Amino acid sequence: MPRGTVASLHRWPVKSLAGEDADALRLDARGIAGDRAHALYDTFKDAPRQLTVRQAPGMLRWHARYDGLPGDALDPDAVPLPIVTAPDGATYSWDDPALATAMSDDLGRAITLRRDEALMQDLNDSVLVTTQATLDAVSQVLGPLDLRRFRTNIHVVLDDAPAYVENEWEGRQLQVGDVTLDLLHPCIRCVIPTRDPDTTTKDPNILKWLTRHHDGYFGINARLSSGTGRIAVGDAVLLR
Numbered sequence: 001m002p003r004g005t006v007a008s009l010h011r012w013p014v015k016s017l018a019g020e021d022a023d024a025l026r027l028d029a030r031g032i033a034g035d036r037a038h039a040l041y042d043t044f045k046d047a048p049r050q051l052t053v054r055q056a057p058g059m060l061r062w063h064a065r066y067d068g069l070p071g072d073a074l075d076p077d078a079v080p081l082p083i084v085t086a087p088d089g090a091t092y093s094w095d096d097p098a099l100a101t102a103m104s105d106d107l108g109r110a111i112t113l114r115r116d117e118a119l120m121q122d123l124n125d126s127v128l129v130t131t132q133a134t135l136d137a138v139s140q141v142l143g144p145l146d147l148r149r150f151r152t153n154i155h156v157v158l159d160d161a162p163a164y165v166e167n168e169w170e171g172r173q174l175q176v177g178d179v180t181l182d183l184l185h186p187c188i189r190c191v192i193p194t195r196d197p198d199t200t201t202k203d204p205n206i207l208k209w210l211t212r213h214h215d216g217y218f219g220i221n222a223r224l225s226s227g228t229g230r231i232a233v234g235d236a237v238l239l240r
Contacts (some may be wrong), residue, residue, distance in 0.1 A: 002165060004158035004237045006176060007132060011071060012151060013082040014064040015039040015120050016052040018197065019151075022071030024232035027179060027224045031127050032153055033076040034066055036120045038094060040103065040111045048112075050120070053192045056107045057200040061087040072230050081115070123221050127153040128187055129166065129174065130219040137163035138218070142206060148197040149206070150189070150218055156237045166220040169239065173225065177235035180225040186217035193218070 012019035015036045026033040040051040040059065053059055063085040066074060074080075081094035087106065092099035094113060104111050119125070130152040139145045147155060154176065158165070167186045174181045194206045210216050 002158045002161040002237075002239045004156050004161070006154060006231060006233050006235045006237060007157045008147070008155045009071065009231065009233055010148075010151070010153055010155070011035045011066075012064070013038055013066055014062075014084065015050070016056075016059045016192075017084070018060060018063040018148070020063075020065040022233075024070065024072035024230060025153075026072050026074055026076060026228065026230055027127070028076045028228045029224060030076065030119045030125050031121055031224075033071075033074040034079040034082075035127075035153065037079050038064070038082060038113065038115050039120050041114055042109045042111050051107075051111065053195055054190070056109065057195055057202070058087075058107050060195060060197050060200050062103065062106075072232070076228070122190075123184070123187075126184065126221045126223050127181070128219050129154045129156065129181070129183075129222050131155075131161070131163075131166055132157045133161060133163040134166065134218065138206075138210070142203075142209060145206070146197055149193040149195070151192065152219060154222075154231065158237070164214060164217075167214065167217050169220055173240045174222060175236075175238040175240055176231050177229075179229035179231050180240075181222040182225050184221040184223060186215075187219040187221050188216045189218050 009022045009025050011032055041048045042051055064082045067083045084092050100113055169183045170185045172183050194202050194204055
């Protein structure tokens with residue numbers, strides 16, 4: 001059975017904005033504490049619409065973080081407001097009225113800010129696991145790819161496991177340190193990984209190639225098996 005270690009951990013305080021790396025993170029049934037707990041909305045066809053990079057690629061140039069707390073110190077039931085950094089380096093608290101104005105001006109549309117403790121992942125109550133072997137294999141074909149394109153939560157390095165092996169893990173469990181994750185299904189990718197996380201330049205060949213050769217999959221969705229837990233970079237990983 002594949003074994004390995006956690007290489008990196010990532011959290012995205014605001015959906016579709018650049019996020020933050022962490023040495024350790026807390027999990028509960030909803031996913032990683034504070035992950036995608038905030039989002040931007042505009043109006044589309046007279047109804048509120050949750051904005052993503054699909055509609056506003058410039059969101060990638062904005063960064064969000066939880067200031068002053070290690071990742072594993074974040075209380076899932078008391079997530080603080082994030083700090084948001086603009087492309088020009090200006091910083092705003094989430095509750096600063098000037099933030100919505102600055103983002104509206106930069107993105108070219110009127111937006112509102114929302115917070116939801118239920119979290120707003122694309123797949124409810126989940127985390128995304130990716131492997132270094134698969135990232136290396138895709139990069140070997142398409143050129144070096146930044147992991148941030150894939151907005152992973154838990155990135156692992158496996159011993160003697162081939163690329164794309166995670167596509168066969170559905171229904172199994174992944175032990176990460178003392179935490180057990182139920183593995184749901186491979187993650188089928190949308191257009192967001194086609195955008196460079198720094199320049200926002202679009203490369204449609206990434207999604208076309210993944211779709212043609214791997215049914216559009218990159219990574220696998222997972223859910224905490226029970227209770228709450230803590231994971232850290234360097235934790236042992238074991239597929240069960």
